[in-house]
Amino acid sequence: MAAALLGGASVSTPVSADELDGRIDEIVAEGTSQSEVMLLAHELMDGIGGRLTNSPALHRAQGWAADKFAGWGLTNIHTEPFLFGPGWSFDNAYAQMIEPRHVDMTMIPVAWTPGTAEPIRAEIVVAPMSKPEHFDEWRGKLSGKIVLVSLPGTGDEPTRPAFRRLESKDIAERDRFEEETYDPDEANRRLERVRNPMLLDEFLAAEGALAWVKKSYRDGKLVHGSGYTHWPDLQPSLPAFELAAEDYRRLARLAKTGTPPTIEVYSDARFHDEDLEAENLFAEIPGTDRSAGYVMAGAHFDSWVAGDGAVDNGAGSVAIMEAARILSQLGVRPKRTIRFALWSGEEQGLHGSLAYVRAHLADRAAVPGDLIEDRYGWRYRWPLEKKPGHDDLKAYFNIDNGSGRLRGIYAEGNLAAARLLKSWLSPFAPLGAEQVVTSDTSGTDHVYMQAVGAPAFQFVQDPLDYGSRLHHTSADTLDHMRPEDMRQMSVVLAGMLYQAAMSDEELPRVPFPAEPNRTDPFAYDDPDED
Amino acid sequence: MAAALLGGASVSTPVSADELDGRIDEIVAEGTSQSEVMLLAHELMDGIGGRLTNSPALHRAQGWAADKFAGWGLTNIHTEPFLFGPGWSFDNAYAQMIEPRHVDMTMIPVAWTPGTAEPIRAEIVVAPMSKPEHFDEWRGKLSGKIVLVSLPGTGDEPTRPAFRRLESKDIAERDRFEEETYDPDEANRRLERVRNPMLLDEFLAAEGALAWVKKSYRDGKLVHGSGYTHWPDLQPSLPAFELAAEDYRRLARLAKTGTPPTIEVYSDARFHDEDLEAENLFAEIPGTDRSAGYVMAGAHFDSWVAGDGAVDNGAGSVAIMEAARILSQLGVRPKRTIRFALWSGEEQGLHGSLAYVRAHLADRAAVPGDLIEDRYGWRYRWPLEKKPGHDDLKAYFNIDNGSGRLRGIYAEGNLAAARLLKSWLSPFAPLGAEQVVTSDTSGTDHVYMQAVGAPAFQFVQDPLDYGSRLHHTSADTLDHMRPEDMRQMSVVLAGMLYQAAMSDEELPRVPFPAEPNRTDPFAYDDPDED
Incomplete structure (x- = not known):
């Protein structure tokens, strides 16, 4: 039904402000009164539980998520493997x-x-x-x-x-x-x-x-x-x-x-050493303009297993899935492809999102025979070389700060992007998400995208009890996810993705990284220091 | 050694202000630089652990405490049984x-x-x-x-x-x-x-x-x-x-x-039904004036068993024991007997301290054949009759609010007692314990003493994390007892007991309780109410 409303949108026609407002209204309505996010959370956290990278439980969860994406009509549902080690x-x-x-x-x-x-x-x-x-x-x-x-x-x-x-x-x-x-x-x-x-x-x-x-x-x-x-x-x-x-x-x-x-x-x-490769999972809502690139939202699907991996990061994962469901249910036909990513190997060092970066955005020379050095030293090796798909990624939104509602977004040091982010966020001020702040954040899957100059962002989230007692702990269960927060998160994410996918204007990009100078150009090496 | 200092004190000579000050100084010195309270806590909590009423663990703990009291030279170490049920x-x-x-x-x-x-x-x-x-x-x-x-x-x-x-x-x-x-x-x-x-x-x-x-x-x-x-x-x-x-x-x-x-x-x-009686444990420092009555400090020694019964109420118990050790080590010869009580059956309804009240202070008619009604309805039956020992108890100090330092004392509605309590507490202002407040407190072993008009008090304690996560929980272990707080608690308690035992002036008493009037003398019974 909702799909018919936008049926006439063509590749080159910019969406009007009224159409955009109407779409945002639909997203809010679908994501609140028709929300499925807590039922998704229940199936994932209660039914499957903790999901260690490359473990049977994560494989079950990936099959479950792929089925959900397929049921909602998403396309190009696929996994991309990367070498990890046993489950x-x-x-x-x-x-x-x-x-x-x-x-x-x-x-x-x-x-x-x-x-x-x-x-x-x-x-x-x-x-x-x-x-x-x-x-x-x-x-x-x-x-x-x-x-x-x-x-x-x-x-x-x-x-x-x-x-x-x-x-x-x-x-x-x-x-x-x-x-x-x-x-x-x-x-x-x-x-x-x-x-x-x-x-x-x-x-x-x-x-x-x-x-x-x-x-x-x-x-x-x-x-x-x-x-x-x-x-x-x-x-x-x-x-x-x-x-x-x-x-x-x-x-x-x-x-x-x-x-x-x-x-x-x-x-x-x-x-479980029958397969040493772990997988990221992707699904898409295809764009109408193949030359317009894609926007992406991602969350790591893997977790530790003391609890059920609920606020870290089942919450982010089901918000990604619910945003996909909302947009799919509304039948949006975005200009740019919207890609949904459920990463793996995050908890052991952002391995899944790094694999994505290396395959699609930019890479450095590998370190043969030393996978650990290859992975953890990756950011510090030069030169960095662009992949052909580097400029196609027009915006990436990561969710990995618990189950608290989105209160704003980090421009992550990309000052030029703040204006557009602010404009996309503005419809959600009544839902409590409106502030754009400059600081950058670390420790999760947008990091390596930023490190290669892609426009990758995290949201500001209410911390709730994430850091105090849930992060990686045995108490990280669905009990500590707030339904209202999860609905708000899904709605705001869907809205941001939709606007990023429809926007005539692209997010400004930081320069492609070159080897940095030393911070202090006048320093001598201290012979006593390793 | 310290005993010699007071060797000359006789039954009828009031202690001088200088002597009292010196004694307080000794108590502080012994209870801080020579403290054994955390080692007692370690032996009790780590070595014996949780102590459910009438369980083998509580019996072990009672044997351990009796040995400690004996080793420190306390006298009249004995238990008093009361019917409880199996361990x-x-x-x-x-x-x-x-x-x-x-x-x-x-x-x-x-x-x-x-x-x-x-x-x-x-x-x-x-x-x-x-x-x-x-x-x-x-x-x-x-x-x-x-x-x-x-x-x-x-x-x-x-x-x-x-x-x-x-x-x-x-x-x-x-x-x-x-x-x-x-x-x-x-x-x-x-x-x-x-x-x-x-x-x-x-x-x-x-x-x-x-x-x-x-x-x-x-x-x-x-x-x-x-x-x-x-x-x-x-x-x-x-x-x-x-x-x-x-x-x-x-x-x-x-x-x-x-x-x-x-x-x-x-x-x-x-x-464990070989013995259905539980026991309270007592030890004393005898008074020099048998007609002067006694003062008492008590804590419940029983606990729940999810944790080690540390802040509820191993902390209070070892503070009682350490106060006994300090005073005994200093060789005090108080005018009034100082009795130390380690109650049992507190967690199931203050059964141990109620048994003490009924045996020594005042009692009501029993309810034959219904021990539950007999116990829980006790406070609401009239008349209440004094026991011969009622007036001998000159002061009772209870400790059962966790392991936080003593910050003052509740006069428990006994306004007339506040002045003397304030004076006894005053030496400990530099240790953070100085305020006397009027409110009364409930839920632990001083309650039934108050209910029969005895001068029984609890201290104001820093709550720390007692209520938030320790009270009765699996996390109630020695880890959450603060050594400085425990030393302060033991010192202040010893000092209060000593002054109460030496004081020329007795604490004012509230009137012996009579059946109260209805709160609203004009109320009719509502036929709809049970």
Whole structure:
């Protein structure tokens, strides 16, 4: 029905202001009174649950999403693979203190560490170590032990409310243009973060330790289970567990004052190595003008598995899907193709969106034989070379800041784009989304697009309890998604996509990146620094 | 050594202001630089853990505390029993969703419900019911099911900081004299709260249900496990579990939109019915003037068992013990006996302290054959009769508001006592404890003492994260006790006890209670009201 309204729109006729307003009204109506976003969320989070990259659960979710896209009439539904490493999953695991008394501890196996076959029972040793420089102190002391590798620390004192919405002034504070800093050492830090757990595993295995245990980085009996040893041809030897901070510190205190406790750990974790490639999933509403390029919205579909991957990032994923449903249901025929992307491998380092960038936008030389260096050092290698499709991407909107409503958009340092973004956002001021701020954001799938000069943006979202207790935790379930927020998010996203796809004017682009100068042109190398 | 300093103090010589100041200084020094309170906390919380009334763990803890008291040279260390019902404990339990997918749910068996012998696997039915009026709707629909009896509700939005200290103005707001309300219906509400779970158990068992499940009343994967079916001659039939709110609501959502999930529950819970009497534990520093009466400090030693019973109320318990240690270490010879009380049965309804009141202070007629009515209706029966020891109790200080430092004291409606309390508290102003406020407080072991006109008080404490995430929860572990706060608490308590025991002046007492008039002398009974 709605499709007939726009049936006469042709390739070259600009949409009138009245038509645009009418379409926005329809989007709001469809996305609020006819919303399906919470039912999508329910099927994904409750029905399928946590979705670790390349795991059976993520594959199930991808099949489910592809079916939904197909049912709504989207086109060009397809996946694009990238080398990742095996999947990993577990069903049953536990950690119990056996001596000096029985305690069933709150735990999760660390992702991409092996299961235990049989339960492992052993005395613990508290040996805080995070990098090779720490290993020597513990050499010869770990054989037959379960090794607690985190510093226990003390309980936290959370003095900010767990649940928070932004005031206008909070948003305005984000209107700060900052020079991009260029720090090649950042690449080394990233590499170490990924490689040190492997070196730890090697060291502990060589020492005859039986398993290792780390402390949750949040108090309140929440666990996360994040781990990074998923690379092809890599097989860590030792089972590893993350314990709730309270359970970890109890063990550490007992070990400090008396006989080290004996604990028993078990995990049926397994690797899925039948296919080492993970996939991004795409679907489209085709544009009427093939020369006009495309606009895209994306969210990572993969999650950690302590919870159901709800606000990180089932929320963003079902908002993307609901925006697709709304626009498809209204029968829009946009000038530019609207592409919907559900990324994978985000949680392990934005691998899926980086693969997309390298395939479609711009790439640097690969590092043969060292996939880790190839991935984490990618941003710091020069030259960068444009792919033919680079200029076709006219706008990218990423959602990955929880389930809070959209309050505005980050121009991400692209000052020239702010005016147009402001105009597209203006219809949604009554829904609470109106501020355009300059700051740039990091840590999710728009980053590598920005790094190659594509116009890629994130929204400002109400934080709710994302950072305080949900991000990657066992409490990240649908319970903490707000239906009104999710509906608003879907509606605003659909509206932004539609306007970006119809706009006569393209978003201004930043210059294609060249190797940056040193920040301080007068600096000498310090011989004492690595 | 310190004992020698006071060796010359005799029965009738008032302590001089200088002597008193010196003693306070010693208390502060001993309780800070020589503190043992956190080591006591460690032995109790980490070493023994949660202490359900009349359970083996509480018995171990009582033996441990008695040994400590004896080691410090306290006297008259003894227990006083009261009829309670069996103990209860469990080591292993789990709840898993089996269909539509595997989820290991966060749970705890409900206290004083039986174990399962074998794992129970069945489909759930969501049948919210809390009292007999709700049962009819579900008759005939529960056979062979695991019944979810709570309304699922939606996720919480905590907009106050989890961790909080009081400003002076927060404390001043508690300086409110309020008339005591007398509401006999309160007795009925209490009775129903205790009896309804038994009626629920009977109904569900008669219907052929296999087990029941309730929802945690806190979000964030915290569980509590509180239950009240501990009475002698009572044996509930069905195993019961409390699920984390997130896990409970996931089940409920799935049941609402599709085939009800199948879950499996297991618990090795067992009753300990070799002795149906629970015990309070006492220790004393004897007074030099037997006619001067005694002062007392108390905390409940029992806890729930989801965590280690740390801030509720291991904290109060070890503060009581540390105050005893400090005063004993200093060799004080107080005029009045100082009695230290570690109550039991508090969590199930202040049973231990009520038993003390009935034995030593004042009592009402018993209700033969109905222990529940006898206990929960006690406060509302008349006449009340004084026991010979009633006037001997000159001051009672209760600690049961978490591990936050003492910031002042509630005069608990006893306006005449405020001046003396203020004077005793004044040395501790530099430690942050100085305000005396009029409001009364409820819900713990001083309540029944107040109810018989004894001068019984609680301190104002910094709340920290007691109410937000620790009270009765699985996160109630030593991690969330602040060492500086615990040392301050022990010092101030020791100082208050010492001054109360030495004071020439006694705390003013409220009149011995008589049956109150109706609040509204002109009210008629409403025939529509029960």
